[in-house]
Amino acid sequence: MVYTSPMPLLLEAKGLTKRYGATIALDDVNFQVVEGITGLLGPNGAGKSTAIKLFLGLLEPTAGSAEVMGQRPYESVESRAHLGYMPEHDCLPASITAAEFLTHMAQVSGIPPAYARTRAADILRHVGLDEERYRSIGEYSTGMKQRVKLAQALVHDPDLVLLDEPTAGLDPGGREEMLGLIRRTGREFGISILLSSHLMGDVEGICDRIIVLDGGRVTEAGAVSLFTQETQTLCIEVDDHLEELVTALAKRGIRATVEGFSAVVERESEEQYDAIRDAIVEADARLRRLAPRRHRLTEIFRRTST
Amino acid sequence: MIEAQGEVFDLGYKHYDGPREGRMRARKAIWINGVRTALGIGRGWGSKVLPGLLFVAVMLPALVISLVASQVGLLAQGLPGHAGYYQMVSTLLIIFSAIIAPELLCPDRRDGVISLYLVRPLTTTDYLVGRWSAFLSVTLALVYLGQTVLFIGFVLAADEPGNYILDNWLNVPRFLLAGLVVAIFTTTIPLAVSSFTNRRAYAAAFVIGLFIISVPITGVLTICENSHGTQQGGLGSESGQCKPLTGKAAKWFALLNVGGVPIHVNDMIFPEENTSEFANLVDELPDVVPVAWYLLLTAGPGFVLWWRYRRIRI
Numbered sequence: 001m002v003y004t005s006p007m008p009l010l011l012e013a014k015g016l017t018k019r020y021g022a023t024i025a026l027d028d029v030n031f032q033v034v035e036g037i038t039g040l041l042g043p044n045g046a047g048k049s050t051a052i053k054l055f056l057g058l059l060e061p062t063a064g065s066a067e068v069m070g071q072r073p074y075e076s077v078e079s080r081a082h083l084g085y086m087p088e089h090d091c092l093p094a095s096i097t098a099a100e101f102l103t104h105m106a107q108v109s110g111i112p113p114a115y116a117r118t119r120a121a122d123i124l125r126h127v128g129l130d131e132e133r134y135r136s137i138g139e140y141s142t143g144m145k146q147r148v149k150l151a152q153a154l155v156h157d158p159d160l161v162l163l164d165e166p167t168a169g170l171d172p173g174g175r176e177e178m179l180g181l182i183r184r185t186g187r188e189f190g191i192s193i194l195l196s197s198h199l200m201g202d203v204e205g206i207c208d209r210i211i212v213l214d215g216g217r218v219t220e221a222g223a224v225s226l227f228t229q230e231t232q233t234l235c236i237e238v239d240d241h242l243e244e245l246v247t248a249l250a251k252r253g254i255r256a257t258v259e260g261f262s263a264v265v266e267r268e269s270e271e272q273y274d275a276i277r278d279a280i281v282e283a284d285a286r287l288r289r290l291a292p293r294r295h296r297l298t299e300i301f302r303r304t305s306t
Numbered sequence: 307m308i309e310a311q312g313e314v315f316d317l318g319y320k321h322y323d324g325p326r327e328g329r330m331r332a333r334k335a336i337w338i339n340g341v342r343t344a345l346g347i348g349r350g351w352g353s354k355v356l357p358g359l360l361f362v363a364v365m366l367p368a369l370v371i372s373l374v375a376s377q378v379g380l381l382a383q384g385l386p387g388h389a390g391y392y393q394m395v396s397t398l399l400i401i402f403s404a405i406i407a408p409e410l411l412c413p414d415r416r417d418g419v420i421s422l423y424l425v426r427p428l429t430t431t432d433y434l435v436g437r438w439s440a441f442l443s444v445t446l447a448l449v450y451l452g453q454t455v456l457f458i459g460f461v462l463a464a465d466e467p468g469n470y471i472l473d474n475w476l477n478v479p480r481f482l483l484a485g486l487v488v489a490i491f492t493t494t495i496p497l498a499v500s501s502f503t504n505r506r507a508y509a510a511a512f513v514i515g516l517f518i519i520s521v522p523i524t525g526v527l528t529i530c531e532n533s534h535g536t537q538q539g540g541l542g543s544e545s546g547q548c549k550p551l552t553g554k555a556a557k558w559f560a561l562l563n564v565g566g567v568p569i570h571v572n573d574m575i576f577p578e579e580n581t582s583e584f585a586n587l588v589d590e591l592p593d594v595v596p597v598a599w600y601l602l603l604t605a606g607p608g609f610v611l612w613w614r615y616r617r618i619r620i
Binding site: 053056079085093096100109110111112115122 | 318319320321322324325326327328329331332334335336338339348349350353413414417418419421422423424425426427428429620
């Protein structure tokens with residue numbers, strides 16, 4: 001499956017294959033990542049981290065290519081100056097302050113020392129660590145360390161950041177804060193993001209597009225809105241007289257099933273709405289909501305697992 | 307009407323539009339960070355103790371020799387010169403390197419920082435060269451500083467300083483070259499050992515153990531039999547009286563003293579004679595042998611270091 005877009009390309013996988021001995025991590029994968037926030041979804045072992053490492057130039061493809069803005073990072077290290085990376089694993093030194101660490105990482109990204117200090121201070125303020133920047137990183141909480149990890153990925157103002165499981169190890173409050181920060185990075189800072197996650201909730205709330213990997217292959221790709229479109233199922237939620245409503249619908253030839261406080265029917269024609277209105281009146285039910293049901297991203301995982 | 311005195315600043319995110327110096331800046335940053343790490347700059351007081359002690363330990367012999375020279379004269383018997391100074395401080399340098407050099411590599415791997423370096427405009431080789439040259443720079447600065455103090459001390463102690471400089475100016479390029487020989491050796495081996503473990507203590511213990519254990523091993527293999535038929539250690543035996551039990555092979559075994567490897571090369575650089583028993587044995591070998599042995603013991607660990615990092619998986 002090839003997912004293409006008319007927007008400028010940031011990443012492109014062309015026939016991308018990576019094998020570790022007899023194990024195939026990625027198998028002839030083709031996809032593109034454009035501006036905005038893209039989710040790279042898949043269960044553990046789907047090939048997400050391998051794909052990210054190929055785009056960062058940390059691994060050499062067995063076949064095909066992983067291109068970043070038209071360049072291959074494995075061959076051209078200079079192209080990495082426009083990428084940011086937040087790994088899933090620990091990657092912070094404990095003995096130095098966040099301000100010193102970020103200044104150093106900005107310089108390693110090619111920024112001169114005087115500018116690097118300013119950038120470090122700015123980014124630490126943006127991730128909410130302005131007051132804590134002169135404390136040793138070893139004294140930080142897990143949530144604060146995740147913010148430093150994000151900050152080092154942004155300190156050189158990349159065009160694209162690759163975030164590998166950014167909410168791993170966070171409690172629900174910390175997870176929400178991190179997702180809010182990622183959303184701000186993508187929407188307000190204008191930095192494109194490739195977000196790898198196995199958590200649908202992370203992706204559903206903030207991504208514009210998704211690419212789903214499973215078993216080293218792309219199983220789904222496209223705009224999030226495509227996967228959350230309206231279905232042919234109508235949901236009639238009422239406060240009372242649910243059984244009477246089902247009976248009234250049946251009298252009009254509409255078969256309904258009960259789910260919680262709702263009667264669920266399969267939509268067949270526009271005229272059906274008139275019959276449903278009449279049935280609600282006949283049952284004397286108080287209507288709370290009448291709307292087509294939408295797909296949810298979790299269904300993608302159900303589809304791929306079956 | 308009240309005049310507005312405040313000013314509104316936009317603290318929103320600003321994109322960076324300053325200069326980007328690419329790979330060269332990245333290399334410099336790795337080098338500077340390595341120097342700061344080795345000297346404990348930007349870290350707690352505990353990290354500054356050892357570099358501070360070493361500085362004192364390296365400077366002290368130079369100051370003492372200079373003071374003695376000023377009192378008893380430059381031609382006093384047994385007064386160490388520039389070559390002797392290296393023989394005195396090389397053990398200190400080895401201990402310093404064994405403890406500090408792993409600090410430049412082990413924490414980066416243990417904490418995972420290496421994964422952040424290698425996704426930036428920097429290759430594995432850039433990273434290693436940056437770290438290696440940073441530690442070499444610190445070691446060189448220390449030994450050159452001591453030698454400079456010693457040279458100035460000798461000049462001031464001389465009856466005619468101008469003539470001393472004219473007669474002995476060649477000592478300057480000699481101690482510069484000899485310092486490089488010692489520093490490259492004491493930098494490369496500890497860094498190569500550090501590539502095998504994430505624990506600094508293990509790397510330091512291995513390097514110190516290697517240097518210490520090689521002395522008695524070499525001593526046993528070059529042990530002498532004196533005229534009374536009793537045995538005495540090769541180390542410290544008086545020149546000319548030694549008849550090694552291992553016969554002609556003893557001069558080869560003398561090379562096994564790891565700490566002496568750069569000193570044997572330095573003995574060729576300086577005109578002064580090294581009278582230690584190991585040095586006397588090595589003198590019996592063609593000059594190319596200790597030089598080749600030195601090159602093997604620096605290039606070999608250097609290659610191992612590079613090879614280990616080529617295989618690194620993040």
